[in-house]
Amino acid sequence: MSDLETRQLRYFVAVAEERHFGRAAQRLGMAQPPLSRAIRDLERQLGVQLLIRTTRQVTLTAAGETLLVDARAALDAVGAAQRRARNAGRPVPTLRLALKADYDAGLLPTIMDAYRTLPVELLLGGHGEQVPALRDGRADVALLPTPFDDRGLDTEPLVTGPRLVALAATDPLAARRTVRLSDLAGRRLPGGAPAEAGGTPPPPADPRSRLDLSQIFNLVEVGNVVWFLPDWVARRFPRPNIAYRPVEGLEPTTLAVAWPADSRSPAVAAFVRAVREIAEAAFTDEPPVPLLDGGRVGPN
Structure with missing residues (x-):
């Protein structure tokens, strides 16, 4: 069996992710017939069926699911090697x-x-x-x-260091020296997600939020959101309309x-x-x- 080529893996990943040969061909900038032939050749080369094709959809076999995971990792590794080599070869x-x-x-x-x-x-x-x-x-x-x-x-x-909660200075919880996670249940976080009920520790930051610090601080100041942040961020940004408070049970x-x-x-x-x-x-x-x-x- 000959070695797999990155081109074959790119073709397969596109079809596996799109679940459609037409959309995959459009994504790859090629016609559909040569893409279909390339996938059939790949299956013959491996000796296993990777895709189940019907008139309405494309689904992955168990072998296809396994190859998809490994193909993504292989393509990522190749891309990373290219970028590192280019950087190392710069003047x-x-x-x-x-x-x-x-x-x-x-x-x-x-x-x-x-x-x-x-x-x-x-x-x-x-x-x-x-x-x-x-x-x-x-x-x-x-x-x-x-x-x-x-x-x-x-x-x-x-x-x-500990994580603190940033509150509007006018928030009733700002009058306390510490707050509990359960006190914050239902409050909105940056990005729009609610703080979890039952005192579940929040992530360090909502990964869905692409707001910068000044935007988050503005939202906190007017009471629209609360924000959990490391103490080493809080100490750099004292603001007149924000109170930072320790949160009981919140991991550092x-x-x-x-x-x-x-x-x-x-x-x-x-x-x-x-x-x-x-x-x-x-x-x-x-x-x-x-x-x-x-x-x-x-x-x-």
């Missing part, structure tokens, strides 16, 4: 750092000043965009808050540095060492964040 290679703006715990300026192995190229994105950037080769290393899917990644914790979050587990880049290794040393120096014996209330310590 001036860079270390591509993925992060969300203002989620660096204040470390970024020191990192940029201290790290000299390669120029650092920042890839700023929303929540949840850093791990895909690492996996598809757009980024070499990332700073991101836990939890995240760390399969295939190596990670080092940098800063751990950690800012971590992450990179692909198969990376053998000396530049990445040097970055991880540097950022770990910078975080240790910045947060050793640091006092806990105060309850911020319009830039002042919260109620007694």
